[in-house]
Amino acid sequence: MMKSFFGLLGVTAVIAGLQAETAIAQERFDGVTLRVGTFGGPWRDSQANIIAKKFEELGGTIEFVLGSPQANMARLIASQGTTPPIDMIEILDANLPVMIELDLLMPIDLSKVPNTQYLAPFQYDEMKVASWATQEGICYNPGAYAELGIDAPTRYQDLADPRLNARVIIPDINSGGGLANFAALAYAGGGDGENVAPAIEMIRGFGPVGFWMQGADLVTGMQTGDLLAGVSHAGWCIRAKNAGVDAAFVHPIINDDVVGVSKDGWLGIVKGTPNYDAAVWYVNEFIDSVFQSDFAAVSGVVPVNSISLGELANDPILASMMELDPAAIATQLRIDYSTVDIGTWSDAWNRGLTR
Amino acid sequence: MSGPRRPLDFGRWALLAWCAFSYVFLLSPLVIVLIGSLSGGEGDYAAVVFPPETLTLRWYGRIPSDQWQALGVSFVLGTVAALVAALIGIPAALGLVRSNIRGKFLMAAIFRAPLQIPAVVTGFAFLQLYYLILRGTGIELPGTFAGLLIGHVFIGIPFVVGAVTAVLQRFDTRLEEAALILGASRQRVMWRVTLPAILPGVYAGCLYAFMVSFADVPVSIFLTSSSTTTYPVALFFALENDFNPAILASASVVIIFSLAMLLVAQRLIGLDALLRSGGGGGRG
Numbered sequence: 001m002m003k004s005f006f007g008l009l010g011v012t013a014v015i016a017g018l019q020a021e022t023a024i025a026q027e028r029f030d031g032v033t034l035r036v037g038t039f040g041g042p043w044r045d046s047q048a049n050i051i052a053k054k055f056e057e058l059g060g061t062i063e064f065v066l067g068s069p070q071a072n073m074a075r076l077i078a079s080q081g082t083t084p085p086i087d088m089i090e091i092l093d094a095n096l097p098v099m100i101e102l103d104l105l106m107p108i109d110l111s112k113v114p115n116t117q118y119l120a121p122f123q124y125d126e127m128k129v130a131s132w133a134t135q136e137g138i139c140y141n142p143g144a145y146a147e148l149g150i151d152a153p154t155r156y157q158d159l160a161d162p163r164l165n166a167r168v169i170i171p172d173i174n175s176g177g178g179l180a181n182f183a184a185l186a187y188a189g190g191g192d193g194e195n196v197a198p199a200i201e202m203i204r205g206f207g208p209v210g211f212w213m214q215g216a217d218l219v220t221g222m223q224t225g226d227l228l229a230g231v232s233h234a235g236w237c238i239r240a241k242n243a244g245v246d247a248a249f250v251h252p253i254i255n256d257d258v259v260g261v262s263k264d265g266w267l268g269i270v271k272g273t274p275n276y277d278a279a280v281w282y283v284n285e286f287i288d289s290v291f292q293s294d295f296a297a298v299s300g301v302v303p304v305n306s307i308s309l310g311e312l313a314n315d316p317i318l319a320s321m322m323e324l325d326p327a328a329i330a331t332q333l334r335i336d337y338s339t340v341d342i343g344t345w346s347d348a349w350n351r352g353l354t355r
Numbered sequence: 356m357s358g359p360r361r362p363l364d365f366g367r368w369a370l371l372a373w374c375a376f377s378y379v380f381l382l383s384p385l386v387i388v389l390i391g392s393l394s395g396g397e398g399d400y401a402a403v404v405f406p407p408e409t410l411t412l413r414w415y416g417r418i419p420s421d422q423w424q425a426l427g428v429s430f431v432l433g434t435v436a437a438l439v440a441a442l443i444g445i446p447a448a449l450g451l452v453r454s455n456i457r458g459k460f461l462m463a464a465i466f467r468a469p470l471q472i473p474a475v476v477t478g479f480a481f482l483q484l485y486y487l488i489l490r491g492t493g494i495e496l497p498g499t500f501a502g503l504l505i506g507h508v509f510i511g512i513p514f515v516v517g518a519v520t521a522v523l524q525r526f527d528t529r530l531e532e533a534a535l536i537l538g539a540s541r542q543r544v545m546w547r548v549t550l551p552a553i554l555p556g557v558y559a560g561c562l563y564a565f566m567v568s569f570a571d572v573p574v575s576i577f578l579t580s581s582s583t584t585t586y587p588v589a590l591f592f593a594l595e596n597d598f599n600p601a602i603l604a605s606a607s608v609v610i611i612f613s614l615a616m617l618l619v620a621q622r623l624i625g626l627d628a629l630l631r632s633g634g635g636g637g638r639g
Contacts, residue, residue: 039592040591040593041419041589042593043595043596045421063581065498066581066588066592071576074479074482074577078479078482078483078485078486079486079497080486081486081490082486085497176595214598216598299596300596
């Protein structure tokens with residue numbers, strides 16, 4: 001009797017489970033046009049090839065609103081009082097505090113984002129879900145270093161070697177990785193988010209040939225042999241390597257406890273969106289391992305999904321340049337932009353560095 | 356009939372050198388783009404190197420389809436924007452040169468204003484204006500071709516007004532007086548004397564307006580949508596993520612296309628007439 005009861009219970013549970021799974025599988029978005037605020041170029045293409053196609057199979061359409069997160073934030077600010085032109089938006093860590101302060105985002109129902117189980121706890125909360133990261137550090141030419149008798153760098157300070165004078169390039173503070181690297185230099189030099197003077201001193205000491213606005217400057221400079229090293233994210237160094245450049249990447253030691261620098265990208269759902277369920281679905285798909293692995297390969301960013309991190313470890317070039325251990329990633333330097341005044345950084349940069 | 360050739364003195368050599376420098380200065384970026392687009396490299400990756408170590412045409416086959424679509428958008432947009440700018444700019448130039456109304460200088464300044472406002476500010480201002488209109492009237496301009504066109508007409512108008520004004524200021528009004536004395540009506544004088552005389556200025560203004568529209572990023576970046584992305588904006592997006600020879604290949608196609616268009620314009624209109632528009636075009 002007891003046996004048949006548990007048997008019945010088991011069958012019921014299986015049926016209930018199947019029904020729930022079917023309900024999830026049958027969630028459709030017929031007639032829904034989801035507007036996704038994201039970067040253009042291959043960044044958009046990767047999403048179009050995987051997530052948008054899947055969404056179309058569910059009856060909906062994805063419309064990409066292309067632009068930098070800052071430009072898309074400007075669109076949201078301008079559109080206040082009307083239906084927002086974007087449902088789900090990509091956000092940079094430096095813009096996140098402003099977006100929250102301006103009340104442009106709404107909470108994400110994380111119960112509908114099961115792929116968060118593959119993220120570290122610090123990578124999601126009710127207002128945002130991590131989408132990708134770039135790992136900032138030093139890209140250098142190991143062959144040229146060996147010829148000059150210079151040891152492989154381990155810290156930013158190693159770029160101050162006189163033999164590298166005018167052979168090093170640094171990101172401009174207004175470039176994509178500019179803020180993260182500037183702050184990292186400050187921390188590495190003993191400063192912090194409020195005291196960036198050590199960063200200025202360190203950059204002066206490097207005697208850089210210039211400041212890049214596009215990471216392609218670094219790749220081209222290393223290809224021609226004009227540059228022996230530069231500060232950038234690992235993705236640019238991987239591109240250089242794939243283009244045939246003798247390149248290696250170092251995650252710099254910031255202090256006794258911190259190695260490496262991470263700049264994080266986030267996903268948020270725009271307040272007032274009429275397509276909330278679809279936006280949540282998109283967030284979940286964005287951090288799915290299938291998309292994350294493809295996206296990382298195309299864009300040179302580090303995935304946030306732990307399964308994808310494991311998959312990338314099989315690629316010898318990616319594995320040699322990216323930190324793919326979730327535990328090590330969690331301890332990398334991250335800047336809390338809600339506690340710093342970026343304006344004073346720009347002032348310090350403009351006053352302290354002549355171009 | 357020609358006299359004996361003078362030996363080249365230092366002054367002539369200096370002038371020739373200066374001319375050569377000017378041509379090199381103007382053409383070298385184009386040459387670098389064209390040759391760089393032939394950079395070799397293996398697999399899907401290559402860094403742009405000048406001069407290329409190996410040559411290949413394969414990047415021309417890898418120009419992303421969205422850039423072709425964007426090129427079409429930019430061409431149509433630039434053409435329509437230039438025509439609309441002409442419709443507004445020609446009467447404006449006539450009014451600014453011919454009328455004696457008060458506040459003419461203020462009006463002239465207003466027509467020049469688009470040149471004095473940073474383009475990125477213009478783009479964001481239009482975006483805000485469009486949402487204001489949307490809230491007030493329900494008319495949807497953000498992200499539409501019409502919205503993009505209005506912004507491009509705005510930045511193109513000063514070039515039409517400037518070019519036509521320059522021609523009008525040198526225009527010999529005695530030609531119009533003669534036509535009037537001979538019995539032509541004012542409308543006939545406008546159509547048969549004035550407009551033909553200022554045409555080189557109109558062509559020049561339209562050409563400048565087209566070029567400004569075709570090359571614009573800061574205004575367009577706020578006003579485009581995925582279906583109205585312009586060519587320079589598409590290139591800008593591509594550059595944010597990568598910089599491989601396919602981007603140079605794409606740019607080379609535009610350079611070649613532009614040169615072909617200039618040749619067609621030369622055949623149909625005569626670029627020498629455009630060049631003269633800053634001079635005595637009105638007397639032509």
